[in-house]
Amino acid sequence: MSNLESALQRFGRALDRLEAVTNRRIGASGRDRVNTQILELRTDRAKLSEELDVMKAEARRLSELNDRASEEIGAAVTLIRSVAEPHTEKSDAGHEAADAPQADAVASGRS
Helix, strand or coil, rough: HHHHHHHHHHHHHHHHHHHHHHHHHHHHHHHHHHHHHHHHHHHHHHHEEEEEEEEHHHHHHHHHHHHHHHHHHHHHHHHHHHHHHHHHHHHHHHHHHHHHHHHHHHHHHHH
16 A cells, blocks of 8 residues: 555544544534535525526627627628718819819919
């Protein structure tokens, strides 16, 4: 038997002795209280685990919804830009054409 195995056996026996002493000192009513508390803690843990699962599912759903909304907003921006660009170019060209007679007038001394 290795030193580790021997140490583990000694540790196990020490835990058994500790448990026996604790049980004797606590008594039957104390054990019942402890067992009741353990049961309550396990019940609480199960509820919390269930709530966590629900929250994770909701977080995934919201993340997917956010991704879809972001994609739709991006598509809308692209569409708006594609519709606005021809008007912007025409508007810029119109301003240049409208500004040309004024530039000619200023150059010739007519204002």
